[in-house]
Amino acid sequence: MTEKIRLFLADDHQILIDGLVAVLKTNKLFEVVGYSLSGENLVDEVADKNIDVLIMDINMPGKDGIEVLKEFNSKGFSCNVIVFSSFDDIKLIKEVLQLGAKGYLTKQSAGENIIEAITTVYNGEEYYSKSVREKIFLSFTGKEKENDATNGQISPESITDRELEILKLISLEYSGKEISEALFISTNTVETHRKNLIKKLNVKTTVGLVKFALKHNLINQ
Amino acid sequence: MTEKIRLFLADDHQILIDGLVAVLKTNKLFEVVGYSLSGENLVDEVADKNIDVLIMDINMPGKDGIEVLKEFNSKGFSCNVIVFSSFDDIKLIKEVLQLGAKGYLTKQSAGENIIEAITTVYNGEEYYSKSVREKIFLSFTGKEKENDATNGQISPESITDRELEILKLISLEYSGKEISEALFISTNTVETHRKNLIKKLNVKTTVGLVKFALKHNLINQ
DNA sequence: TTTTATATCACTAAATTTAGTGATATAAAT
DNA sequence: ATTTATATCACTAAATTTAGTGATATAAAA
Structure with a gap:
């Protein structure tokens, strides 16, 4: 008798864990050894x-998952990781694959995809779901649209650290001038970042930026 | 033999649907008749x-789910709806329950909770998960954290209907001019309302208005 | 090595928001 | 009958945001 593939799940939604377990139970090849509701x-x-x-x-x-992948790398420990996200923007995909996700x-x-993904990854190959494969292909051929995400969702990870910093201050009702004073940069720079954020997040105004920040828990309240 | 309880699922994540189906299959009382990946x-x-x-x-x-509940009401058709959300803030809970969710x-x-929820709701009772029950209780006893860490403590009830209308449009990234065109009033009037809202809600800018609107579920993110 | 991404700053021009004051009309409440 | 709340609009002036273009420096990636 062959050994079962030992699986571990991590997702903050218990119901999703329960569902995955139920799905994976239907396959005798797998054994869910445990799960976690956070990355800690x-x-x-x-x-x-x-x-x-x-x-x-x-x-x-x-x-979050990105930090976990970085921890794997810094501890020099490798594991076959299948990332499982609501987001599918190309920058996030690229980042996690570069961090070693399989x-x-x-x-x-x-x-069914997850079953296929597990067996594929277990056998040393990589696995990407259809929309992800398409994104990678389009990116390779240079045909991808800026910041596209088929489900219309852009992940906070596609924002740079500096942009994030500014986005947070904007969401705290800082004016451009106040931000420039807080960060010791010119208001021109602040407004450039604001413009880039508006483009990147595909919103119309500052209002859209704030809604994004709140949605992704970038600020409290 | 008794009839099975006929279930329908709606969630934009296929994997969650698959998981739920697998979980629900373990119980002979249920039959998943179908599912949908959107509210359409x-x-x-x-x-x-x-x-x-x-x-x-x-x-x-x-x-979204709110709109679906409203559609049920406007079409005069009732159904036992169990809302299933990542969010559990009291305003959202109140809104969906007022809209008739069971x-x-x-x-x-x-x-297991979902199985208990289904049988409970099917038998004409209401079901709330633990954290939701706690939130409702705290709200009832007035012990819930007031909606804002700030000292303003303004409730959405202190906003007039017209102001609410304008606040919603502001939060949807409408400019003053667009609002005036949508509501057939002058931009002066729109800006007066905006000013009054900023004063009333004790915020500094439009950004504060949007945060208030989101916090109190005045709009759907 | 060349390209790309990021962060920085400048300049212009238009549009919008913020912040006042003040006024009118209507309906509801005291 | 008078006050209060609401909704409407006007006018001014300053501050801020939006929307372009363009440029520089640096670090990382291809």
Whole structure:
């Protein structure tokens, strides 16, 4: 009898975990060894339990998926990670793959895909869901639209650190001048960042920026 | 043999649907008649298929859960709806319950909860997951954290209908001129309302207005 | 090595928002 | 009958945002 593929799940929604477990139970090849509702202690737990494949969400409270991937790298520990996200913008895809993820599935994917993804990744290959493959191909051929995301969602990860900093201050009702004073830069620079954010996030005005910041919990309240 | 409880699911994440189906399959009482990845045509489909319980996400592209509930009401068609959301703020809970939802589950809930929720709601009672019950209780006893860490403590009720109308349009990225055209009033009037709102809500700029609107679920993100 | 991404700043011009004051009309409340 | 709340509009002036273009420096990636 062959060994089962040892799986670990990480997602902040318990119901999704329960659903995944139910789906994966239908396949005798798999054994779900455990799961986590956040990224905290995830790396150590995966290392301890001799996990073959980790299926992990990006957007988690506390420590997010990106940080977990970085921790794997810094600790010199490698694991077959399948990233599992609601977002599918090309920058996020690129980032997680560069950080060593072996697969990328959107939550829009069907349950069979995850089974295929696990077996593929377990056998040393990489796996991307259809929309992700298309994104990668379009990016390769240089045909991709700026900041496209088929589901209309852009992840906060596609924002640079400086932009994020400015976005937060904007959302705290700072004016351009106040931001420039707080960050010791010119108001011209602040407004350039604002313009770039408006373009990048595909909104019309500052109002749209604030809604984005709130939606993604970039600020409190 | 008793009839099975006829279920319909609505969520924009296919994997969550697949997971729910797998979870629900373990119970002989249920039959998942169908599912939808958006709110479009949901009301008609549910009406056609003689559904007992609809399990529905709020955040869906196209037509969201709030709109679906409103459509149920306007078409005079009632259905046992269990709302199924990542969010659990009291305003949203209140809104969906006032719109006639019979249950409210957060996605942080476990799979067993949904089974309990379905049977409860099917038997004519209401069902709320633990964190939701706590929120409702705290709100009832007046012990809930007041909507704003600031000292303003302004409730949406202190806003007039007209101001609310304008606040919503502002939050949808309408400019003053666009609002004036939408409501057939002068831009002067729009700006007066904006000024009064800024004073009344004790914020500094339009950004503060938008945050207030989002916090109190005056608009759908 | 060349390209790309990021962060910085300048300049212009138009549009919009903020912040006042003040006025009118209507309906509801005291 | 008088006050209060609401909704409407006008006018002015300053501040801010939006929308372009264009430029420089640096670091990272291809």
